[in-house]
Amino acid sequence: MTYLDRDAQLKADNAARPAPGTVLCRLDEVAEPGGKSFRYREGGDVFMGLVVRFGGKLVGYVDSCPHFGWPLAYDDRHLFSGEHLLCTGHGALFKPLDGMCVAGPCLDEALSEWPVEVVDGVVLTR
Numbered sequence: 001m002t003y004l005d006r007d008a009q010l011k012a013d014n015a016a017r018p019a020p021g022t023v024l025c026r027l028d029e030v031a032e033p034g035g036k037s038f039r040y041r042e043g044g045d046v047f048m049g050l051v052v053r054f055g056g057k058l059v060g061y062v063d064s065c066p067h068f069g070w071p072l073a074y075d076d077r078h079l080f081s082g083e084h085l086l087c088t089g090h091g092a093l094f095k096p097l098d099g100m101c102v103a104g105p106c107l108d109e110a111l112s113e114w115p116v117e118v119v120d121g122v123v124l125t126r
């Protein structure tokens, strides 16, 4: 599997995907609005996750753009263009709370959900 293999990241038996209940970070480590990236490797499997804070809510996505499978940002500075999350690959814009692409080369496709929750100020996988 390559770093950018979107299908492999999404597969149910991806050994690198963190188990439910895995501690990711403190909520206050995620900018509002903004995002934070997470990378996991297990054997030959890779998983890239992203949590986004926007409008007082926090959501998680597999950090893999529907266009080419690239992560949305390379330096953990998730960029917002107005009200939208920006993929730095080719400029796709996503609605931050449902992951729908509203402009760019993957129009009407969506980021894949990565369920997360906040418990006592800590972000966990669900």
Ligand code: FES
Residues within 6 Å of the ligand: 065, 066, 067, 068, 069, 070, 087, 088, 089, 090, 091, 092, 104, 105, 106
């Ligand atoms: S990889 Fe995101 S727009 Fe091309």
